[in-house]
Amino acid sequence: MNWRHKDLLEISQLDTDEISHVFETAARFAEVNQRPIKKVPILKGKSVVLFFAEASTRTKTSFDMAGKRLSADTFSLAKSGSSLQKGESLKDTALTLQAMNPDAIVIRHWDSGAARFLAERLDCSVINAGDGWHAHPTQALLDGFTLHQVWGSFAGKTVCILGDIAHSRVARSDVELLTMLGARVRICAPRTLLPAMVRTWPVEVFSDVAKACEGVDAVICLRLQLERQQAGLLPDLREYACTYGLAPRHLEKANPDVRIMHPGPMNRGLEIASELADCGASLILDQVASGVAVRMTLLHLYLTRARVSA
Amino acid sequence: MAQIDCLIRNVSWEERSRDLLVGQGRVLELAEAGTVAAPVGAQVVDAGGLALLPSLIDAHVHLREPGQEYKEDIASGLSAAAGGGFGQVMAMANTCPVNDTASVTRFMLQKAALAFPHGPWVRPVGALTVGLSGKELAPAGELARAGCVALSNDGLPVENTELFRRAFEYAADFGLKVIDHCEDPWLGKGGVMNEGEVSSRLGLKGIPTASEAMQVARDILLASYLDLPVHLAHISCRQSVELIASAKERGIRVTAETCPHYLLWDESRVEGYDTSVRVNPPLRTRDDVLALRQAVRAGVIDILVTDHAPHAAHEKEVTFADAPNGISGLDTALSLTYELVRSGELDFADISRMWCWNTADIFGLPVNRLRPGDPADFVLFDPDLAWVATAGALLSKGKNTPCLDKEVPGRVMAHFLGGRAVFSRLENLAPKQP
Numbered sequence: 001m002n003w004r005h006k007d008l009l010e011i012s013q014l015d016t017d018e019i020s021h022v023f024e025t026a027a028r029f030a031e032v033n034q035r036p037i038k039k040v041p042i043l044k045g046k047s048v049v050l051f052f053a054e055a056s057t058r059t060k061t062s063f064d065m066a067g068k069r070l071s072a073d074t075f076s077l078a079k080s081g082s083s084l085q086k087g088e089s090l091k092d093t094a095l096t097l098q099a100m101n102p103d104a105i106v107i108r109h110w111d112s113g114a115a116r117f118l119a120e121r122l123d124c125s126v127i128n129a130g131d132g133w134h135a136h137p138t139q140a141l142l143d144g145f146t147l148h149q150v151w152g153s154f155a156g157k158t159v160c161i162l163g164d165i166a167h168s169r170v171a172r173s174d175v176e177l178l179t180m181l182g183a184r185v186r187i188c189a190p191r192t193l194l195p196a197m198v199r200t201w202p203v204e205v206f207s208d209v210a211k212a213c214e215g216v217d218a219v220i221c222l223r224l225q226l227e228r229q230q231a232g233l234l235p236d237l238r239e240y241a242c243t244y245g246l247a248p249r250h251l252e253k254a255n256p257d258v259r260i261m262h263p264g265p266m267n268r269g270l271e272i273a274s275e276l277a278d279c280g281a282s283l284i285l286d287q288v289a290s291g292v293a294v295r296m297t298l299l300h301l302y303l304t305r306a307r308v309s310a
Numbered sequence: 311m312a313q314i315d316c317l318i319r320n321v322s323w324e325e326r327s328r329d330l331l332v333g334q335g336r337v338l339e340l341a342e343a344g345t346v347a348a349p350v351g352a353q354v355v356d357a358g359g360l361a362l363l364p365s366l367i368d369a370h371v372h373l374r375e376p377g378q379e380y381k382e383d384i385a386s387g388l389s390a391a392a393g394g395g396f397g398q399v400m401a402m403a404n405t406c407p408v409n410d411t412a413s414v415t416r417f418m419l420q421k422a423a424l425a426f427p428h429g430p431w432v433r434p435v436g437a438l439t440v441g442l443s444g445k446e447l448a449p450a451g452e453l454a455r456a457g458c459v460a461l462s463n464d465g466l467p468v469e470n471t472e473l474f475r476r477a478f479e480y481a482a483d484f485g486l487k488v489i490d491h492c493e494d495p496w497l498g499k500g501g502v503m504n505e506g507e508v509s510s511r512l513g514l515k516g517i518p519t520a521s522e523a524m525q526v527a528r529d530i531l532l533a534s535y536l537d538l539p540v541h542l543a544h545i546s547c548r549q550s551v552e553l554i555a556s557a558k559e560r561g562i563r564v565t566a567e568t569c570p571h572y573l574l575w576d577e578s579r580v581e582g583y584d585t586s587v588r589v590n591p592p593l594r595t596r597d598d599v600l601a602l603r604q605a606v607r608a609g610v611i612d613i614l615v616t617d618h619a620p621h622a623a624h625e626k627e628v629t630f631a632d633a634p635n636g637i638s639g640l641d642t643a644l645s646l647t648y649e650l651v652r653s654g655e656l657d658f659a660d661i662s663r664m665w666c667w668n669t670a671d672i673f674g675l676p677v678n679r680l681r682p683g684d685p686a687d688f689v690l691f692d693p694d695l696a697w698v699a700t701a702g703a704l705l706s707k708g709k710n711t712p713c714l715d716k717e718v719p720g721r722v723m724a725h726f727l728g729g730r731a732v733f734s735r736l737e738n739l740a741p742k743q744p
Contacts, residue, residue: 089624109629111630111631112512112514112583112630112631113583117629132631133514134512135513172511195510196506197510200507
């Protein structure tokens with residue numbers, strides 16, 4: 001497939017053929033990741049900057065490993081100790097990075113639209129590794145890929161996304177991706193953690209976890225940021241855990257083959273019961289493994305895309 | 311300085327061709343074309359059918375001086391006013407230092423007089439509370455004597471309603487109207503755009519319309535109880551319009567303004583995280599835009615203002631959350647208003663009413679109603695000349711407008727104040743050097 005995109009900013013840029021292509025390619029890279037020697041020379045000589053203004057462990061490590069397994073050189077830039085902390089503007093950081101001529105910049109930033117801000121100003125590819133509450137397209141693709149590996153097809157499947165939808169870039173990207181693939185999507189959260197005008201979203205909205213889980217084929221739990229309680233959006237964490245934390249009793253009427261997912265890092269006992277995270281239905285570690293394969297795929301596609309020659 | 315008489319032939323006024331005779335800085339006569347004889351020695355100019363407008367008044371601008379001259383200064387702001395057709399601009403108090411003492415007010419007036427001795431004129435708006443901090447009353451008497459024409463806490467609404475009530479009462483003794491920026495200090499705090507479908511999709515924190523409307527309601531209740539007039543700044547939504555309409559029906563002395571951007575654009579303009587449309591209050595929904603247009607036609611909204619809020623280019627070239635609020639408006643306001651005339655939303659006569667006469671009535675400012683003896687403050691406007699709002703074409707230092715590099719309709723060709731051309735794009739009407 002001739003990859004037509006310079007940047008990956010949000011899921012809606014992609015069509016279903018492109019998503020299928022990502023899944024097919026990721027399946028092959030997943031196989032590479034099972035080999036004793038996991039390194040292939042596809043991106044030898046390419047350089048990838050990992051610009052994580054906001055703290056991240058798993059996404060950054062996942063991209064780093066993905067790049068290195070494809071023989072690209074990866075360079076990390078974190079907020080602490082970086083010029084961003086010294087008050088340099090995002091524009092100047094971007095232009096400085098550009099001057100070093102990398103082939104791609106992977107960006108994680110606390111402001112919605114930050115990845116687009118970079119993409120509009122830089123010639124290299126920009127991969128959004130999470131911008132504010134807006135989008136986390138690589139997480140959605142790895143979530144979709146993980147379910148695709150289990151299900152093969154999304155037709156007739158129902159997925160419930162449970163937790164802090166309002167402030168979640170994962171929820172936004174997952175809703176876009178799963179509906180594009182043909183799954184029915186439910187979301188469940190207290191009203192204080194639902195976005196405004198959620199009725200315009202292509203989802204069914206629930207406030208009762210057990211009802212939301214009736215007949216579902218997968219539940220994606222979202223991390224609860226502890227500052228939501230301080231912001232007055234929740235009474236307290238115990239109340240949240242008792243009312244909205246996913247527990248086995250909520251899954252009594254779910255599909256018997258229901259799968260449980262979480263983008264991590266988890267607050268065990270808060271948004272998800274510990275035994276569910278560790279049970280046979282859990283795909284949480286499969287998501288991590290898928291993450292490397294999907295990010296290898298994306299680096300491969302964006303770094304070897306046919307450029308229009310000047 | 312002797313001012314010679316001037317006969318401007320062939321201007322379009324109320325859809326008819328007229329001749330305008332000016333002398334001693336005043337309107338002498340406005341009559342059917344060809345009926346006015348040129349006095350001996352008068353300069354005679356053929357305006358070629360350009361539209362005549364009274365010089366406009368902008369009741370809401372931020373000139374940034376003192377303190378933030380890199381964004382705008384009084385000279386550059388007045389230059390944009392001159393070229394945009396504004397003869398008087400009411401400058402808000404959120405300068406640095408804040409305009410809460412006579413020395414700051416006088417400084418602004420002196421700067422203006424140095425840059426433009428024959429106008430446009432700055433009409434300072436004093437702070438309602440010291441330092442705009444909402445804690446102590448500003449010295450309204452001193453500010454009135456120094457030349458302030460109104461008081462406002464624009465930008466930093468007064469949280470303490472008891473203090474607001476007292477400020478409101480105290481200002482009234484000096485004939486100063488209070489202009490209130492209606493925004494609840496808590497509801498939607500930290501928001502950067504309208505709360506709704508677009509904010510949800512873009513992952514940006516929203517500000518609900520109720521945040522504005524509940525303060526509108528507060529002000530209406532106080533105005534009614536205290537029997538004092540209040541002027542509501544930059545109204546942006548249907549809920550506020552409905553409250554104002556019902557207050558007016560009950561005879562409460564409330565007046566209100568909105569800006570061209572709220573009449574033209576809705577929240578969908580934020581798509582793509584375009585920081586040039588980050589403004590407070592935020593652009594609302596299509597339904598709010600339609601309600602505001604109706605309110606303007608019906609007289610529920612009394613006047614138009616720019617809320618001219620210039621910023622340096624680098625300040626807006628950041629993420630949406632980091633960008634400051636504000637649109638630079640003086641250069642393009644008349645063009646944007648004319649766009650609404652062209653699309654049938656407003657009448658041409660609404661321009662004079664909403665950008666000049668109503669404004670003068672509300673704030674007690676001198677004004678030209680094109681009657682003999684009125685100050686000869688007027689604009690010659692070419693409705694058929696479109697122009698591209700390039701950075702170079704904008705006279706304000708603030709290039710932060712969604713119109714940047716876009717074509718807009720209608721051009722100010724000449725601007726007269728006191729019978730003197732303060733700005734001209736016409737070769738036969740060069741502005742005289744002071």
